[in-house]
Amino acid sequence: MYDWAASAMQTTVIVAVFPIYFVKVAGAGLAESGATQRLAAINTVALVVVALISPVLGAVSDYQGTRKRFLAAFMLVGVAAVAGLFFVQRGDLELGSWLFALALIGVAGSYVFYEALLPHLARDGEIDRISTAGYALGYVGGGLLLALNLAWIQKPAWFGLPSGPGLDEAAATLPARLAFLSVAVWWAAFSIPLFRRVPEPPGIRRTDQPAGEHPVRAAFGRLRETFRELRGYRQAFLMLLAFLIYNDGIQTIIKMATAYGTELGIDQGALIGAILLVQFVGIPCSFLFGMLAGRIGAKPALFFGLLAYALISVLGYYMKTATHFYVLAGLVGMVQGGTQALSRSLFASMIPQPKSGEFFGFFSVFEKFAGIFGPLIFAGTIAATGSSRNAILSVIGFFAVGAAILARVDPEEGRRQARAAEAGAPSP
Numbered sequence: 001m002y003d004w005a006a007s008a009m010q011t012t013v014i015v016a017v018f019p020i021y022f023v024k025v026a027g028a029g030l031a032e033s034g035a036t037q038r039l040a041a042i043n044t045v046a047l048v049v050v051a052l053i054s055p056v057l058g059a060v061s062d063y064q065g066t067r068k069r070f071l072a073a074f075m076l077v078g079v080a081a082v083a084g085l086f087f088v089q090r091g092d093l094e095l096g097s098w099l100f101a102l103a104l105i106g107v108a109g110s111y112v113f114y115e116a117l118l119p120h121l122a123r124d125g126e127i128d129r130i131s132t133a134g135y136a137l138g139y140v141g142g143g144l145l146l147a148l149n150l151a152w153i154q155k156p157a158w159f160g161l162p163s164g165p166g167l168d169e170a171a172a173t174l175p176a177r178l179a180f181l182s183v184a185v186w187w188a189a190f191s192i193p194l195f196r197r198v199p200e201p202p203g204i205r206r207t208d209q210p211a212g213e214h215p216v217r218a219a220f221g222r223l224r225e226t227f228r229e230l231r232g233y234r235q236a237f238l239m240l241l242a243f244l245i246y247n248d249g250i251q252t253i254i255k256m257a258t259a260y261g262t263e264l265g266i267d268q269g270a271l272i273g274a275i276l277l278v279q280f281v282g283i284p285c286s287f288l289f290g291m292l293a294g295r296i297g298a299k300p301a302l303f304f305g306l307l308a309y310a311l312i313s314v315l316g317y318y319m320k321t322a323t324h325f326y327v328l329a330g331l332v333g334m335v336q337g338g339t340q341a342l343s344r345s346l347f348a349s350m351i352p353q354p355k356s357g358e359f360f361g362f363f364s365v366f367e368k369f370a371g372i373f374g375p376l377i378f379a380g381t382i383a384a385t386g387s388s389r390n391a392i393l394s395v396i397g398f399f400a401v402g403a404a405i406l407a408r409v410d411p412e413e414g415r416r417q418a419r420a421a422e423a424g425a426p427s428p
Helices: 002-026 034-064 067-087 093-121 127-154 169-189 192-197 215-232 234-263 268-296 298-318 322-349 353-369 373-385 388-394 396-406 411-422
Strands: none
Touching: 002 034, 002 067, 002 093, 002 127, 002 169, 002 234, 002 268, 034 067, 034 093, 034 234, 034 353, 034 373, 067 093, 067 169, 067 192, 127 169, 127 268, 127 322, 215 234, 215 353, 234 268, 234 298, 234 322, 234 353, 234 373, 234 388, 234 396, 234 411, 268 298, 268 322, 298 322, 298 388, 298 396, 322 353, 322 411, 373 388, 373 396, 388 396
């Protein structure tokens, strides 16, 4: 249910409605491409903050048994920031920037502790099923609220909201601002089952840890140990590195697509409708991608997904109309969920199961780092060339480098190492 709750933040605020609102309203006074560049920079700064603090806070929460408390703290920061977006009006660039950054930190930080609960709740053989079920529920929950948001933005009169010509600025932006408020309510309300029903796992203490050791010092000790051990599993570590790079490209396309489309003059309704298309195409295509992996293997299926993303970037460079944007949205929906799900399952197959909790902690950290450099290069390319079209082409580099590293991964060797470790053989 937390996937259902927080995915509304991902779809309405990060991907669909707020990027358009930021470019057209909050950043209305900026020169062409200026608001898009600012949005890319905010994404970078917020994710840097989360990537720097989450490993330490994650280890502290393991040590103290306070994962739900940290989750609640980040969630409340995010909910408050999203609710605050209701007050962003034309030209409120700084207010919109700060609130959006806090919202990003809130949702990304909460996912660190949310994902840390999974190994403690799922029995053997359940972790993939529960994880993918959460992913699917996220698509559905985020898609449902986005559909409702789209309805009252496009047809405000149906909901008794101000409509028609001659509206003042506050009335004209009210439907979009109510969409942000609805996300805050949705996120908070559907998080309640997690806090009421999911037990807090106990803290974990190293056997060699002195009694009374400070939690932060203990956290750094555990991080060093886990990272050193993970590097010994060469194939899993290479997979993690490849994922860090190509997922940066994926996250950049997700976060910058609507801002780029807005800059090109594509209608707001068409942009949000295309994002909605991604949500519902993604549900069946994620399962189809899994079937493809069952036939040809996860690694070849991942190469297919990365090739599709490179094609999406090229087509994005030539995009001019809403029809083009819908075509691109359909392509993204076909490969987005499957590529990310197969990355997780391929990594999981190459690590020893008794260490899955610790190793997936690092997977979560690498997932947060993915998305930092793409928007940074996107913003830098706009600054250097003055064109968002050139920036969309720059993302191809992430798919090319990630694929090159993925090509060096030997899944069978990785699985042999992991199974040998599980059987008690000397660790690599």
